[in-house]
Amino acid sequence: MNPTELGTLVLAATPIGRVEDASSRLAGELATADVIAAEDTRRLRRLCTELGVTTTGRVVSYFEGNESARTPTLVDALLAGERVLLVTDAGMPSVSDPGFRLVAAAVVHDITVTSVPGPSAVLSALAVSGLPVDRFCFEGFLPRKAGERARRLTELAKEQRTMVFFEAPHRTETALAAMAEAFGGDRAAAVCRELTKTHEEVRRGPLEELVAWASDGVRGEVTLVVTGAEPAAEVGTDPDEWRSLVAELEEEGVRRKDAILDVARRAGVPKREVYDAVHKES
Structure with missing residues (x-):
């Protein structure tokens, strides 16, 4: 098929907190897309109402539970020349959210994939953390099981780039304690909570201090930023x-x-x- 006859897959970032952060391009894509694939269709409707947007395309759910089954249908729509808009609950699709499978499938078929940039918890947390930002890596969510989490952090102990993690509020204390164990309690870090929202809070300090702070309980969406390891002097095996x-x-x-x-x-x-x-x- 001629590439000009194919559709376009649009990955659109949605607000991570304040609806005012939504771009005019997002509103335009929501109003004109042939198909809108949404992680949560109820949240999509709420967002459209808040933006004053009336959708004209088909709205389908696209979440972790149906991502594999729904991807072929969306690819068919793209092959038929339709413009498919993918949105998740907050932030950019495919970054710790549904989307990677659809992007990979679109690329296989030489379908154009583009994005509507916007709010990002990763970049927002990194920017306000006060930690080095010249080189960084995003590690997503740590494993829930203690053994797997410890192994992952041990692998990262020598990472010299600033590291960004997502974490559930009820596991934040455990994650910080595991990081202190693997990286050392004096490693500088920041807990970014409820970014861009009314109760936004950024708590900075050594990991051991942040563990003590988190012991009182943490609420809301959490992003953790941890400074990388110092370049180590050579140590032998003696x-x-x-x-x-x-x-x-x-x-x-x-x-x-x-x-x-x-x-x-x-x-x-x-x-x-x-x-x-x-x-x-x-």
Whole structure:
């Protein structure tokens, strides 16, 4: 089929808080799209009402539970030359939200994919965190199971870029505690809560302080920003060197637990190996 006869897939960012953040382009796409695929059709109707927009196209649901089954139907609409608008509850589709499958399928068929940029919890949190923004990575949601979460964070312990995470409010304290365990309690971070909303709050500080703050309970949408690791000096594999470095850090006031973790990261070995080396001589 001639590419000019194909439709266009439009990924549109929706407000993460205030409806005033919606762009005029979003309103225009909502009013003219042939098909609107929405993560929650009720929220879509509410958004259209608040924007004063009347939709003229077909509205279908497109969420995690039906994403696989609904994608072929939407691809058929695109192949038929229709303009398909994809919106999620908040932010940009496919970023920790439904959308990736549809984008990938559209690309396979040489269908044009474009976006209506707008609100982003990732970029908003990064910008207000006060942490380095020159290089960063988005890690989405951490695994819910403790073991898997610990393994993921251990893998990230040496990451030098600023890291951005999403987290559920009731798991925020647990996530921060796991980060403190993996990265060290003195690692700088920020908890960004209810971004752009009436009760927006940004809490900054070392991870260990943020764990204590979160113990009183956290409400609302949460985005966590954690500074990356400092470039580490080369540390060899000699246990005597590990013991010496741990001792030096303890003399500087670092807790033994954190000193062991730091040396293990720098040496590129499991912290248990450094722990065993240190306590063998204790």
